[in-house]
Amino acid sequence: MSTAVVLTGSPALAPLLARGALRSPFKRPRPDARFPHTRLVLPGVRVDLARLAAYERVCGFATGDDALPVTYPHVLGFPLAMRLMSGRDFPLPLLGLVHTSIEITRRSGLAATGEYELSAHIDGLAPHRRGTEAAVVTEVRGGGEVVWESRSTYLARHRTGSGTPRQTGRERGPLPAVAEWRIAQDVGRRYGAASGDRNPIHLHPLTARLFGFPRAIAHGMWTVARCLAAHGTPRAVRVRAEFRAPVLLPGTVRYAADDTGGFELRDGDGRHLHVTGEVRPLTA
Incomplete structure (x- = not known):
């Protein structure tokens, strides 16, 4: 059962990267390792429109649209995911961790001027033929309902036994x-x-x-x-x-x-x- 922790602001990414890097040599990843059952919650989130415009330009999205690009909530939620993955109780080393997949579900358009609640939690670990994968779930709520969610997998490479083939989409x-x-x-x-x-x-x-x-x-x-x-x-x-x-x-x-x-x-x-x-x- 997860424990909700309510944040007062979005975590700064640079210190999280540094902390995760320093802790990485002491991590011993394995699929059956214990992982944090914390659900981080950040209420009252509003989009910085200047940063949004810069994101739209570098990614090729049309600028000035009132709706957020389908991938932008990942940017908003990434600091929460990083706080979880840089923590002492997260079993995979942050250094060398590889983002292997993402699945995004958007149930309705998200207004760029809206106010949202973000949350993130670790959904579990799984064996991979090259190591161990962690699944991170991010949710965006608007008006009390989940309007956007994603599930990302991150791989920590290490030696494995016989190996478990990763299930991929249709080739x-x-x-x-x-x-x-x-x-x-x-x-x-x-x-x-x-x-x-x-x-x-x-x-x-x-x-x-x-x-x-x-x-x-x-x-x-x-x-x-x-x-x-x-x-x-x-x-x-x-x-x-x-x-x-x-x-x-x-x-x-x-x-x-x-x-x-x-x-x-x-x-x-x-x-x-x-x-x-x-x-x-x-x-x-």
Whole structure:
């Protein structure tokens, strides 16, 4: 049973990243580890319209629309998720934790000028063929009802026994190419400024190399947002996306989609898959 903890303000991300990094060497991840059953709640949330406009610009959404982009509540709730994952009682190390998938359900449009209540909790751990995955659920309430929710999975890599294959969505061949995008080197810094997620792997080649990347990489949630800005979403919608490989900055990628709601992002040659997902209208 979860315990609700009501916050008076959104946690600052930089101290959480630092705290999580310092605690990471002492974590011993495993699927049967104990995890926090705390539900963080942040009432009275209002959107900073200037930051929202910066987010819309860097992700390719139309600016000035009264409705929030379908991915923006993730930005609002991310500090709560980070507070949980950087805590002493969270069993997975924050350093090296990989965002592997997200499922978003939006039940109605969210006005940019509205007032909302955010909450986040850990929904459990599961074995993965490469380690252990944690599921984090974020909810947005408006007028007392859940109007938006997401379930993200984060992977901590470590040695496993025989391995448990991760259940993924339907495998398919490449989708029809729609556009080719040249992604600038500063996308990580621009998205970091708009979202608050200034993880060093996204900001500069030198800091990215410290974590084993040859260059800075784009935020996974930027790649999904950029695809959905091009794809479009109904007012009531369910979005699923899996992150397969990072996008190096700068770089060229191919955006592809079909008429069944599928979308994906591949490298410039079309051989390697970065993101795959689908958009489905939400029916009553």
